[in-house]
Amino acid sequence: MNANNKKAIKTVLQCDSLPDTEFSSLLMFCRLTTLQQGGRFDLAAHPDQLVLLLDGECQYDLEGLTVDFTAPVACSALESLYGSVEARGTLIAKGPVQLLTIELARLRAWLAQAELNGTLMLPLMKLATSRSEAVAEAKRPDNLRREKDLLGEMDVPQQAYYGVQTLRAMQNFAITDIQLRHFPKLVIALAMVKKAAARANCKLGLLDDRRANAISEACDEIIAGKWHDHFMVDVIQGGAGTSTNMNANEVIANRALELMGYAKGDYHQLHPNNHVNLSQSTNDVYPTAIRLGILLSHDEYVKALSGLCYELKQKAVEFSDVVKMGRTQLQDAVPITLGQEFDAWYVTQKEDIEEAKDVLEYFREINLGATAIGTGINSDPEYSSLAIEELSQISGKELVRARNLIEATSDMGAFVTFSSVLKRNAVKLSKMCNDLRLLSSGPRAGLQEINLPPMQPGSSIMPGKVNPVIPEMVNQVAFQIIGNDITVTLAAEAGQLQLNVMEPVLAFNVLQSLRLQIRAINTLSAKCIRGITANRERCLDLVNNSIGIITALNPYIGYDNASRIAKQAVTNGESVRDLVLAEGLLSEAELNEVLSIDAMTAPRRMRKQAQTELLTNK
Numbered sequence: 045m046n047a048n049n050k051k052a053i054k055t056v057l058q059c060d061s062l063p064d065t066e067f068s069s070l071l072m073f074c075r076l077t078t079l080q081q082g083g084r085f086d087l088a089a090h091p092d093q094l095v096l097l098l099d100g101e102c103q104y105d106l107e108g109l110t111v112d113f114t115a116p117v118a119c120s121a122l123e124s125l126y127g128s129v130e131a132r133g134t135l136i137a138k139g140p141v142q143l144l145t146i147e148l149a150r151l152r153a154w155l156a157q158a159e160l161n162g163t164l165m166l167p168l169m170k171l172a173t174s175r176s177e178a179v180a181e182a183k184r185p186d187n188l189r190r191e192k193d194l195l196g197e198m199d200v201p202q203q204a205y206y207g208v209q210t211l212r213a214m215q216n217f218a219i220t221d222i223q224l225r226h227f228p229k230l231v232i233a234l235a236m237v238k239k240a241a242a243r244a245n246c247k248l249g250l251l252d253d254r255r256a257n258a259i260s261e262a263c264d265e266i267i268a269g270k271w272h273d274h275f276m277v278d279v280i281q282g283g284a285g286t287s288t289n290m291n292a293n294e295v296i297a298n299r300a301l302e303l304m305g306y307a308k309g310d311y312h313q314l315h316p317n318n319h320v321n322l323s324q325s326t327n328d329v330y331p332t333a334i335r336l337g338i339l340l341s342h343d344e345y346v347k348a349l350s351g352l353c354y355e356l357k358q359k360a361v362e363f364s365d366v367v368k369m370g371r372t373q374l375q376d377a378v379p380i381t382l383g384q385e386f387d388a389w390y391v392t393q394k395e396d397i398e399e400a401k402d403v404l405e406y407f408r409e410i411n412l413g414a415t416a417i418g419t420g421i422n423s424d425p426e427y428s429s430l431a432i433e434e435l436s437q438i439s440g441k442e443l444v445r446a447r448n449l450i451e452a453t454s455d456m457g458a459f460v461t462f463s464s465v466l467k468r469n470a471v472k473l474s475k476m477c478n479d480l481r482l483l484s485s486g487p488r489a490g491l492q493e494i495n496l497p498p499m500q501p502g503s504s505i506m507p508g509k510v511n512p513v514i515p516e517m518v519n520q521v522a523f524q525i526i527g528n529d530i531t532v533t534l535a536a537e538a539g540q541l542q543l544n545v546m547e548p549v550l551a552f553n554v555l556q557s558l559r560l561q562i563r564a565i566n567t568l569s570a571k572c573i574r575g576i577t578a579n580r581e582r583c584l585d586l587v588n589n590s591i592g593i594i595t596a597l598n599p600y601i602g603y604d605n606a607s608r609i610a611k612q613a614v615t616n617g618e619s620v621r622d623l624v625l626a627e628g629l630l631s632e633a634e635l636n637e638v639l640s641i642d643a644m645t646a647p648r649r650m651r652k653q654a655q656t657e658l659l660t661n662k
Contacts (some may be wrong), residue, residue: 049076052098053144056116058167070164073150075563079137086221087120087133093145095119096171096439100141104178105134105276110201111182113175119143119360122172136273162212173655189309205274207294213287217278220552224275224288227555230290231275232267233336233439234292237329237412238262238320240435245322248424255319258300271295278482279552284545285330292329293320323423323431327453327543328414332435334551335407339441341558342404348565349397349469349656353390360387367645368493368583370588379644382493389476396469406458410435411446417542418450456536456544459554463532466525466557473565477515480572484512493583497575512574521564528553573646594620601629 050067051076054060059067063270079085079102087095097115102121104111113119117133135143149411155164182651188199198208224231239260246256250416265271274295277287293316296309300320306313315321321329369376412435413428415421420428428445436443446452480577486492502511531553535546544550588592594610601609609623622640624630637643 045071045076052142056096056098056144056167056171057164058544059163062163071156073147073154075145076146077143079135079143080160081137081139083137083141085119085137085143087135089564090145092148093120094122095135096144096487097135097145098142098144101138102141103136103138104135105273105322109179109182110203111178113178115141116171117174117178118168118171121175122168125410130317150299168228173202174250177357180197188411189307191309191311200309202308203599205271205295205298206276206291207298208307209290209316210277210287210294213277213281213291217281217287219278219280222279222552224277224279224291225272227279227337227559228269228272229340230337230551230555231272231292231335233333233340234275234288234329235263235266236336236435236438237333238292239267239331239437240412240431241322242320242322243434244427244431247430248426249554250424251319253320254304255300255314258303258314259296259320261303262296262299265299266296271299279548281548282545284543284549285551286326288327288548289321289324289329290316293317296320306351313388323413323415323427325415325422327416328411328449330547330551332410332412332455334547334554335410336435336439336441336443338407338558339560340406340439341555342400342407344562345558346397346400348562348569349393352565352569353393353397353574356386356390356393359383359573359576360390363578366578366580366583367587368556369586376590378592378595379587379590381645382583384645385479388624389479392472392476396465396472399468403458403462408441408443409446409452409458410443411449411452413445414453418448418453420449431554436632451541454539454544456539456547459532459550460536463529463554463557465556466561467529470522470525470557470561473568474519477518477568480515480576481512493579493586495577495579496572500570514568518564521560524560525557528557587645588621589619591620593639593644596638597624597630600634600638605629 050071054062054067058068062070076098077085085095085102096120097113097117101112101114102119105114144357160409177355178481182201187202189202190197191200192198193208198211200207200211202318204211213564223468242251242256242263243261245251246253251259252255274347275291281287297314297316297320301308301310303316304313310432345626360383362383363386364381366382367379368376368382368385369381370385371377389606409629410432411418413420413423415423428449430635432445437496480496483491496512496514498510499513500510502509502513507662532550535550535553536544538544538546591610591613594606597620599607608628609620609629612618613620613623621635625632
């Protein structure tokens, strides 16, 4: 902690008069955290910390209430010092901010010293007062707007673009703490669908130009990355995605109202349902957006796989002359080159690129225009084809209308297939990472045929230990994706009649698997495969001392002789080469030829003379 930081802490805590020794003891349980614009700090994840805002401005989101904090202020309630208030909510930096976190248990002990209590408690109380004032300001009637729905009226934060139905969903589904905004491609896809619907409705004369343009402009802002923080609904929710659809409808409606010169919530001018959701149902908007979200992310997945294949191919070429032992059932088998091993991994990953491209076709078929159950109720006969044409133009993706909208509204087969493709790739990646961990085991008592790039110290107790952390991470991602695939399978099976209400958990697991896979592959490529080196001498030594090379001699000395030599080599600790030469079964020149890298690691024509002699001996 530098001098400027210490000065800032002294200023905020007003403890200039504190002796240096006491101030130093205070700093021992303080920590500074810097956030850039948009950075998040979850108070619930730090229940044992008192959090103060030293510098900058941040937004405090708590169950639908948005509070603006300006430094200096206590971000967590001072009552948490005594354990009477549970830390909740999330801080979002409006620009660069600096937070000071103080360990509560050690602070209590420090304050227990009578002469220190008064020194610090008064400044802390002032910071807590600033917090209370900011919260009270956010709760003022003029900072709230009253909205109503089927169930009654609720107060919505004035600065929020979401509305009453989103607020109810936020209160009903505080499940995973993973919200729609955490999947930007899905939010963008929702905005694209709403823009396409507005354009189609406008062309059909169902929506006037002014409203259609405002909706389209609001959608464009969301597509560009704005207002995502207002997509607050939990990814797991009841209602088959209705909360997600209404979250999008309300954010777009309220932003469009502002663009038209009206206040948020003035739904007489532009309504979330009557205008933004015109000709639509959750049951065609939501599955269409999920499919489009996957299409928008798919290029990243293919790019990640292609990058991994490139790195594997580079190593296949680099290690093409490194001969080593192949193994089956963890026992010595026959020689192989390290390059061949990497090339096999390259091929198996290359296959999955084609699989990923093939399954993409399932998601081009969408049910937009199906409305509630696939019959197209409350939509114009021309709406479906027109909206899909607009969506193709907006998204840059080639989309087609499902052949049967009723079937497409309830069937989740495309997600099952795609999840299976992700699982297949995850399993193959995990197997490869198992191999990498084995081949790099050591450094003295393992195989140690390759070296993985060291990424971090590996033990808090064993000095010098470095672990294969990147392959281990990929293994764990694979386990998660395999579990997600089971969830997708069960969710797809759980639909009834004309709708599958389990789409939210299905969408969450597919999108999470896709994101995890992309990140894991990119990390594996950049932080592991690219930096692998070969221990050439170690590999060759293992080959020369292995019994496995006896297999290459079968065509020349016969299976019985080879078996006898192998047994003797194991029993007496002798080398196969020395025993063959000692018995005169082959000359040194013949042995060198048979045990060359080319001869042992690829098919080759057998010498007729050797075969004739072998048959004659038999």
